[in-house]
Amino acid sequence: MAQSAHLDTFTRDNLPAREMWPEFINLDPLGYPDRLNCASELLDRNVAEGRGDKPALVSPTTSWTYGQLAEKVNRIANVLVSDFGLKPGNRVLLRFPNTPMMTAVYFAVLKAGGVVVATMPLLRAKEMAVIVDKAELSLAVCDHRLADEMELTRKRTDRLRQIFYSGGEGRDTLEARMETASPEFTACDTAADDVCLLGFTSGTTGEPKATMHFHRDMLAICDCYSREVLRPVESDVFIGSPPLAFTFGLGGLVLFPFRAGATAILLEKAGPDELLAAIPQMRPTVIFTAPTAYRAILAKRGDTDLSSLRKCVSAGEALPKATWDDWHAATGIKILDGIGATELLHIFIAAREDEVRPGATGKPVPGYEAKVIGPDGKDVPDGTPGRLAVRGPTGCRYLADPRQADYVVDGWNVTGDTYIRDADGYFWYQARSDDMIVSSGYNIAGPEVEGTLLAHPAVAECGVVGAPDPDRGRIVKAYIVLKPDATGDAELAKALQDYVKAELAPYKYPRAIEFVTELPRTETGKLQRFALRDIAATDSGDAGSARAAS
Template sequence: MQFHRSGHVDHFARDNLPPAKQWPVIDLAKAGLSYPERLNAVTELVDAHVAAGRGERTAIIGDHLNWNYAALAERINRIANVLTRDLGMVPGHRVLLRAANTPMMVAAYLAVIKAGGVVVATMPMLRAKELVYPLRKARIALALSDHRLLDELQSAQAQAPELTRIVAFGAGDSELERLMAQPGYERFEPVDTASDDVCLIGFTSGTTGEPKGTMHFQRDLLVICDCYGAKVLKAEPDDRFVGSAPLAFTFGLGGMVLFPFRIGATAVLPDKTGPADLIDAIERHKASVIFTAPTAYRAMLDKLDGRDISSLRICVSAGETLPKPVFDAWQAKTALPLMDGIGATEMLHIFIAAPREAIRPGSTGIPVPGYEAIILDTEGQEAPDGTPGRLAVRGPIGCRYLADPRQAVYVQNGWNVTGDTYIRDADGYFWYQARSDDMIVSSGYNIAGPEVESSLLAHPDVMECGVVGAPCPERGQIVKAYVVLREGVAGDAAFAKALQDHVKATIAPYKYPRAIEFVPALPKTASGKLQRFALRQIARGEG
């Protein structure tokens, strides 16, 4: 593997990349991409706008502030100076970030990268025991944290001796802000990093077990903008982006930072991002592009009456499969199609999606320009169209786990094998079936849990649901549904029977849930993804 000369002083990240033989095929030329050998992504995302005379354009709108690109650039420079002059960070050091999607979180994120560091962002909801793993795995000595989220991080520090310094921000007199105010800190020369220097370690959300650290290069931050952003999303500089996904979830990083900043657009970052809060932000700030999950779109539907969201023009759904009933209901209510997409932390962002003019409801879409996708059969060979199999993808970005033997599972014969079961049709559109380990085999039938979930969600009284296989001595497994109902609806035997009949009337009767359990909430990751493995444990009597 040929690397450019690293700009890192601490070589931990490059030293812990997978062996060359375990890498996927990564082809920039086929995607029509070319980046210089020396590249610091923040120069392109922020500084270039200031240099081109666009510094007065609005970069970030918060609940109580507006920063233009010049103001954002100065804050990034001040934090970068604090990191290198006061906190001892050298290029290649990993820095843990802990905050909600605040303007300061964005500035800190980009400052670490501009200073040649490696960002490890964490979900605000993580507890101490969940923070210990990335701290130790990535050997992190320095953390920047919102002052409101210090308790769990300080508790984690007791179990992670690698972490020697925590610096708070977010209050007017927090340590980071005090250090930033020093004279002469308003300018900072970006570190001379290589385009293939690691700048981000994104830990997976743990839907399938212990999180994995995915390593991404400086150039990768631009790749997703120049492929999905430019050729599928097709936003414009006057757009305003809003969303709910945390920046630690790379879906949120792309949607709320990278895509808008690449084109000089605006990120709207409200303090709260629940469904009602997103509607408020759209109405108040005239947001035009939204990135959120299917469950949020469904929850917003009941709250739209009397609200003005006419500024919206692009609605992106990812993070979980998009049920067709949610697509149909949103389009009927707003006249806007939902742009579905599948991405992965391993691939940084979305690699299959259809542009708005080519959406087929119920399909995830087609490969993003620059990417290839195929379906593999049980022998690892390409399956014919119309046959379900494992989704495999390759392109200008690929999986590189941080010192993890699971690299050899995710990457096979140069392809990134995502763990999803799909069907490709004759027109090249991909149709999601299930996570490969979520297929339910009952009396010889293969049943995709998400298909049953989609049928249940079409019932007006079902808010959320999760469907898994439960052990059965006669059938091997039965389909079991865990259902969250609308407030005021009684979850009794009669209603369970009504739901079963509803499913039988909408999909093949053998797929109906033979067991239904009504629950107040579903187990989810910090990024809001349903943890079906947790439901499977409950169904097996292990939860």
Template sequence: MQLSPSAHTDTFCRDHLPPADDWPALRFDLPELRYPERLNCAAELLDGAIRRYGPDRPCLRTPTETWSYGDLRQHTDRIARLLTDDHGLQPGNRVLLRGPNTPWLVACWLAVVKAGGVAVTTVPLLRAGEIAPLIDLTRPAIALCDHRFTDALHTAAGDRLPVLPYGADHPDDLTVRAAAKPARFTAVDTAADDVVLLGPTSGTTGRPKATMHFHRDVLAIADTFSRHILRPQPDDLFTGTPPLGFTFGLGALAVFPLRAGAAVLLLERATPAELADAAAAHGATVLFTAPTAYKAILATGRAAALKGVRRCVSAGEHLPLSVWEEYRRTTGIRLIDGIGGTEMLHIFISAADDTIRPGATGRTVPGFHAAILDDDGHPVPDGTPGKLAVQGPTGCRYLADDRQRTAVRNGWNLTGDTYVRDSDGYFWFRARDDDMIISAGYNIAAPEVEEALLTHPDVTEAAVIGVPDPARGTIAKAYVVLRPGVNGDEAKTTELQDFVRHTIAPYKYPRAVEFVPELPRTATGKIQRHRLRAGEGGVD
């Protein structure tokens, strides 16, 4: 493995890449994936779009304002100048970003990348106790945070991390200070294989991991899934619900529209009904959200308003066939299903239009290869369940984490999913292989919820599993053993749920709680979650 000369003066990321022997095999089969050795993806996305389409095209919209591509470049370049001139940002420094989906978050991300920094974007729902270990892991030089979400960040960071708020009318605010800077910034001449982002992911243990992705990786997701499956047009308007702090949202609501010269409607937070209404009101043509949101849109009767949407993408969890069929009957639209992951950066199996086979996730996206393997890493015959393994232009590279060796084997990225491939090359989801619960598109690590419950003084034991739910697909259910003398009633259930909401991100709380006298364990004391799953109608 030969890397290009790095532009990073802060060599933290290069120094903490996994050993070469633990890397996945990378494949650049398509001509469009053969990028130049020197590449800054922010300059290519933003300045490249302006070269092709001009500065006056609408770019970022909200329900109340619109930024053109020229506006976005001015804000981006001014922020980059502020970071380098006033805060001494050096190429390779990590910058923590925190905030909901707004134009300013996009501008901050692009500015960090243009300046040669490494973006670490987090969702605003994280609590201080979840942010602190991420800071320890990634060691950012500065944090840029929406002014409404600074409290938890200050609690997590203490005095070890400068926090620069944005979005307020205050003299110390980033937006005010950047306005005084020149509106031109020359992007740092980074290498195509310089690390550009650290994508946080909790993993099945709840201990944070960060996936390391290069400048070329950011363009690769646009030049594979977006180019070949989504096929956006410059006059498209994207919208959706995935946070920009998830790589799913970064691609869907920033990288893909910018690469195509299109516009995006950014919504800070929207219920499924609000999402449908906003998409209809603003004329959105490309929609990204989770299967549970599509199901909720159908339940509210709002689906008919989306008949003008050209592309509807479902990802983040398994798309039930019943939802696909009802959505097609109601709107005439064939939902585009897909599986991706933070480790691979975005979607690598999908299908669109007449190539869709209802119920299947799809086929490998051009540029990627997938196989079904047995426990020993050998391919299994078509029709046989096994572990989904993927190769392509992107791949799993954990930041200084020994879990790299289990995520990548023999050059294959293992997704943690059981799939079946049919004789036509379509992949059919069967189950998750681990303790990750995927609920309404959010990843919830069962052990993390258990640890939160065990900090409550009335809880002596806890085990959490995923159980089917008609609204959210899957929910976290907790089996709890209380200390003697404490009643496991409805009030205690509510108390424990509220306790978890305030301990970790609120979407992780157990939506069902069952009090039990003891948990099933092996002779060595290990909790037998398979017995709990079997009791819920799961497969042992």
């Protein structure tokens, strides 16, 4: 590793032992120098190349050019260093909705050599206190509208000594301090392999893990997935639903547009209703969102003009073929599916428009390699389900966490997903490895059953999990949200079971169906199957019953 610029050596001190890292491949072709500050490369480069007057960030109330954003970033960096004593390597917690100001603070921390720890706005004090303690955070920057939980977090931990707020009134706000700060700031001379981001996983399987990412990683995902697969141009305008604290959102709504010299639209609320209203008004060309949102947009579209869109990206959960087909039929656009992970920062398997196979995730992104392995760690033949293993220029390094040994095996990142690779090298998603249902000795992928049910005209949403059964060990159970004109009764439950039997091997059909008013989802729209499994563990599983699984 290059000589670190960090005076606070916490992150480098807490990297896993080098022999536990994944093997990083294809870094040399990317050509990154040993000294690299990603904020300067992603932002200042646009100004230097003549895009200073071009819109960089747009919201319903704000529009900043690259030049204006660069000046604000410099002022904030000076505030962080002069007023709050930020030193290279210090971690800074960010708590914001998706706003231009969050992006400015994010880049200011990076430019000053700090380490960003961005948090989802919906997290509560109990959850944030865990993050504060694990990352040994002493400084937080927060939108004033989110102050209540931030102050409760302060009471739960002794580490968080300084919080300052953006917005509101008074001479102590971030904006007031920026007025007197210098608009000039020299980027910290960070090493390409200095940590700049701690991305926390959702923690649904226990204590959240902190994934560690370098300055070079922020560029690598742009120069592999975005440049080679998405292929944006300067005239593109990006929009989407994922929070910037989620690496799917960070890449899709900030890093990728900035690397291409394009424009990003940031919406504080970006559910299907808000996206549907914004698209005809703000004319985005590239959208990043989850499969659930695509289905909801179609259901509510009416005569809304979506013609500005030219690229549609889906990730976060498996994209059902039925959703792909319906979107393509309605818009003529091929959704670009992809799988990524917080551990690898962004998407590593996907397909360009001219290579899309509906239902398949795609092939490894240029710069990455992927394979399917069995329980013994050896490659399995094409057509055989197994665990997905990936390596490339980014990879997993957990902050001081013994679970590193579970994720990185023989130099490969083992993601926890079950896949099949076909003879042409396309990867077909089966399930999260812990979502595989073993029933009477059969391995059944819950998402495959979900995709089939979603193709039925009565089904709006569904989640499929294994439910305990004294005879079969587990049975397939489907939780289904119906479309408004459908009636959830035993007759429809039977019809849906027969429908699955006709489409899939009969042993895969849901032996229990429960009609619900909504499904449990994360802030990013991902289905929480673990919550459904908890419900299934206590439910009776009578077909045709109805309740709210939330």
